[in-house]
Amino acid sequence: MITLSHYLVLTAILFCIGLVGILRRKNLLMLFFATEMLLNAVNIGFAAVSKYYMDLTGQLFAFFVIAIAASEVAVGLGLLIIWYKRVGSIDLDTMQSMHG
Amino acid sequence: MEKYLYLALFSPLVGSLFAAMFGAQPKKLITGIVSSALLFVSLFSSLYLLYYVVTTDSIVHVKLFDWINVGDLAIPFGFVVDHVSVIMMVTVTTVSALVHVYSIGYMKYDEGFNRFFSYLSAFVFSMMILVMSDNFAGLFIGWEGVGLCSWLLVGFWYKKPDVTRDVNPSISPSWAANEAFIMNRIADLGMLIGLFLIYWNTGSLQYDVVFQDVSALNIGLVSLIGIFLFIGAMGKSAQFPLHTWLADAMEGPTPVSALIHAATMVTAGVYLVIRANPIYSAVPDVGLFIATLGAFVAVFAASMALVNQDLKRIIAYSTLSQLGYMFVAAGLGAYWIALFHLMTHAFFKALLFLGAGNVMHAMDDELNIFKMGGLAKTMKWTAIMMIIASLALAGIYPFAGFFSKDKILEVAFDSQHYILWVMLWVGAGLTAFYSFRLVMLVFFGEERYKKFGFHPHEAYWYMLAAMAPLAVLAIIAGFFEEGFERFVTSILPEYHFHVHGITVVALIGVTTLIALGGIALAVYKYSRGGFSEKWKENPVYQLLINQYYIPVIYEKLFSKPYAELSRIAWKELDLRVVDATVDFIANVIYKSGFKGRVVQSGNLSSMLKWMVIGLVVLLILVVLYSPVR
Numbered sequence: 001m002i003t004l005s006h007y008l009v010l011t012a013i014l015f016c017i018g019l020v021g022i023l024r025r026k027n028l029l030m031l032f033f034a035t036e037m038l039l040n041a042v043n044i045g046f047a048a049v050s051k052y053y054m055d056l057t058g059q060l061f062a063f064f065v066i067a068i069a070a071s072e073v074a075v076g077l078g079l080l081i082i083w084y085k086r087v088g089s090i091d092l093d094t095m096q097s098m099h100g
Numbered sequence: 101m102e103k104y105l106y107l108a109l110f111s112p113l114v115g116s117l118f119a120a121m122f123g124a125q126p127k128k129l130i131t132g133i134v135s136s137a138l139l140f141v142s143l144f145s146s147l148y149l150l151y152y153v154v155t156t157d158s159i160v161h162v163k164l165f166d167w168i169n170v171g172d173l174a175i176p177f178g179f180v181v182d183h184v185s186v187i188m189m190v191t192v193t194t195v196s197a198l199v200h201v202y203s204i205g206y207m208k209y210d211e212g213f214n215r216f217f218s219y220l221s222a223f224v225f226s227m228m229i230l231v232m233s234d235n236f237a238g239l240f241i242g243w244e245g246v247g248l249c250s251w252l253l254v255g256f257w258y259k260k261p262d263v264t265r266d267v268n269p270s271i272s273p274s275w276a277a278n279e280a281f282i283m284n285r286i287a288d289l290g291m292l293i294g295l296f297l298i299y300w301n302t303g304s305l306q307y308d309v310v311f312q313d314v315s316a317l318n319i320g321l322v323s324l325i326g327i328f329l330f331i332g333a334m335g336k337s338a339q340f341p342l343h344t345w346l347a348d349a350m351e352g353p354t355p356v357s358a359l360i361h362a363a364t365m366v367t368a369g370v371y372l373v374i375r376a377n378p379i380y381s382a383v384p385d386v387g388l389f390i391a392t393l394g395a396f397v398a399v400f401a402a403s404m405a406l407v408n409q410d411l412k413r414i415i416a417y418s419t420l421s422q423l424g425y426m427f428v429a430a431g432l433g434a435y436w437i438a439l440f441h442l443m444t445h446a447f448f449k450a451l452l453f454l455g456a457g458n459v460m461h462a463m464d465d466e467l468n469i470f471k472m473g474g475l476a477k478t479m480k481w482t483a484i485m486m487i488i489a490s491l492a493l494a495g496i497y498p499f500a501g502f503f504s505k506d507k508i509l510e511v512a513f514d515s516q517h518y519i520l521w522v523m524l525w526v527g528a529g530l531t532a533f534y535s536f537r538l539v540m541l542v543f544f545g546e547e548r549y550k551k552f553g554f555h556p557h558e559a560y561w562y563m564l565a566a567m568a569p570l571a572v573l574a575i576i577a578g579f580f581e582e583g584f585e586r587f588v589t590s591i592l593p594e595y596h597f598h599v600h601g602i603t604v605v606a607l608i609g610v611t612t613l614i615a616l617g618g619i620a621l622a623v624y625k626y627s628r629g630g631f632s633e634k635w636k637e638n639p640v641y642q643l644l645i646n647q648y649y650i651p652v653i654y655e656k657l658f659s660k661p662y663a664e665l666s667r668i669a670w671k672e673l674d675l676r677v678v679d680a681t682v683d684f685i686a687n688v689i690y691k692s693g694f695k696g697r698v699v700q701s702g703n704l705s706s707m708l709k710w711m712v713i714g715l716v717v718l719l720i721l722v723v724l725y726s727p728v729r
Binding site: 019022023025026031092093095096097098 | 702705709712
């Protein structure tokens, strides 16, 4: 029997993987992937809790998250491509033009 | 009538502003002439108001506009011309108009000519507000205004450097100005407390309301009000122990000494006591204290005048002494006599100072009377007028001082305060002696000035002409006594004498005798070369010439410790505690910023790391402190 806890554990694991990805990856593209993992981890959480409480609000919210994630990626990838064309690299360590 | 009231009040202000327009420019004769002319406008308006009040026996009361209207506090800018204030107005404008004319000559070569007239007229304006206001708040504005103008004028030659006390007892004009101002602030605090007490207990500052309510108040409270108001009067009228500033204020130009520090401003304290007579009538004990202090100052100041060698300081001490006489009369309930002496004194003391100004001009600002002598030959008119003023001051019939001063002695005797009477009687003798010591040393005897290379000359004709009316008044003012009494006692309480006939005659005789004795002694001694030099070693002489060491004591007791306290507050408290705290906070923030700025590396990875760390910390906090468990 798969209970709510299983879903939430999965959510947590996915979220942690995403977090580590954000922290460790130096490639900007990989960073986007990691962000997607974070968002989708949360989406699973929303869907699971929504099902558990028999309340559609959570699933509705998940749709919003998907929509926003899509637009975010669209904008982000656009910027990324321009950056790549200019600099020739999407490595995070080369993007340090402003520092204290 | 309102028109004349406003004319009398505001003409000096217009004159002052006119002169102020040329304040920074080189001398312009027009400023002196315009401000003097406006003073005469004020004088004639005041005289017309006097005529009006005398003939109709009614008072003029106007409200210019509401000044403060907050909650229950309503203070209008109101002015009243009644029997007392009209006398003050006429006295003030008479003396100041003449002093203005005199100053045109006296300040002829001074580079601050325009500035001088601006200040002088501003002073008259403040003084008019002081005497004409119909409430204590207006009086206080005038009170502070004259204090400010006094400060400006005493320190008129502010460029003179400080010297030690041995060279010049007043150190420097700016020092003297500050001393006068600060002493008056101390007294003004007392006065303000008095005003607060009045407002708290009567709910008003209008004279008529306050004086009506005062009888209903607790006697202790009224005493307190009386005492605090008198502290204010003590500062302005330079009564002991706040007297040191007046002699030092002689650093100002001589017309200023004549107008402010003899005739008008210093009498403001007496005016306050006269004006607040319902308060002081209710508490005879406070009145007795005032009278006692007055009698003490009368003798105390006269004793210092005996030995002083400074022409102006002698006259300044005599002013102090005469103010003491006025306070005796006011304290014993003879308000109209105090006012009468105030008026006559204003005339002859201004005359005396203006004469001293002529002498100073002739002697290139030399003040030591032992360097003068025999000046009567070259300065005949000045000598005559100074002798008239001195006779009036000494209280010789038929000069003005005789009538007013003798009345004060009569009051002291009549109210059975025989000790006060003896003090005043001795004071009268001392007054006569030092006045004629001065006259003898300056105008008669050996011409010592020749040794010092001075070439004295008589003053300009218009300076003498400005003095002439004062000389006439110094002679005849006394004969107005009966009319004056009838006039002012319609609002001031009358004083009923118990002694009559032979006693009065005897009193007058005894007083005249001691005055004549003082004069005779001075004339006799100083026509033969004066007292021997041995007197100067006498401890009494040393005590008197050093002003009872009071300035030194004040310096040691108050100024020095206060300066030390200020230094500690500055060096130890302000720099080490306050500044250090502020600097520490600033340093912490600055340094933490400096150290912490490496966080802003610009590297997205590390910034995300910090963000995650922050997130984790917040999560932990939420888990630990969450109210929902």
